[in-house]
Amino acid sequence: MSYSIDTLKSDCYEGTSCLINKFDIKDEVILKELETTITLNKITEYSLNPLYDSFDVQHYKNIHRYLFGDIYDWAGEYRTVDMSKKGTIFAEAENVEKLMSNCFKRLNDKNLFQGLKFDEFVDEFVDFYCVTNMIHPFREGNGRTQRLFLTQLINKNGYDIDFSEIDTDELLIATIQSANGVTDYLKDIFKYAIKNKTA
Template structure:
């Protein structure tokens, strides 16, 4: 079944959520038994704080090799103020509207397989823009399917891609496309249909 355009996971679990709620355990103390008002407050605070951390990363990107460790370091930077699990692989199976992400027993092996290719291909340097964009589209789809974290995968993946673009001599400006358009394109890429994402990347990415 196709991945749907929704933030909410179908998984409510005892590891990451407060008891009898779908609110993720957090460092901000935002919880209640019903999980309504405080869930909204948590999401609002999360957006605000991660924007600040994103600004930090734009000034000083993560020093890494674009491997799984690098991806985890980005997640930790973005979310360490909010979640105890920042920078750690998830320990539960998750899905969205019937679309299953990578099973936890394969997270490390599949993550390494996906990301180790980047170094083996010289970080996509010296490619034409068309070739580079195709690589980025496929990588994005693979990382969405991997979904290594309990929350914050999209923002982490986009920052990872932004840093990879810089290393390869490109800049990516996500504001050049509508959020809804990009999300739709990412959903298609999850299902190995890269055409729409490639079209958006052609607009978003420029040679430095």
């Protein structure tokens, strides 16, 4: 939850950086531990039995609501505050809805990247990854939502991926580089991580 924001305008308890939550927990460390436990269970459940398969923007929002609905009232809804993290400035909140709509229109216009050669698929996949990351549509939980959706998208195209096998520091560095327009490292990571289902 280490975002650069104005906590007075960011759905946090007054005088804290702890997000207002359904458990009324006002300690950020305790909230983070509970959030991690709940979402890990939800991710496991969803991975075993995906609930959505439309691959539209509502699908993406539904995943977020599924993961975080027990914790936050705003789960599945776009953020209303501007945010940045580790030097990366995300899309302005007022533009999130339009940007997400355009992003998912492109995904579906491209037929979910189906039928592409592997290198072409990775190129399109990385572009989608970068765009959704830079939009950062939710107040919290963007990475977990993104990884679950992308795993499902990869499976739809006949591949597998295990994000837990990707070095988180390397992925973070590659993602920061991609925010500055350099995607080579990110493509290399995903070319290695995405496997054929028969492999």
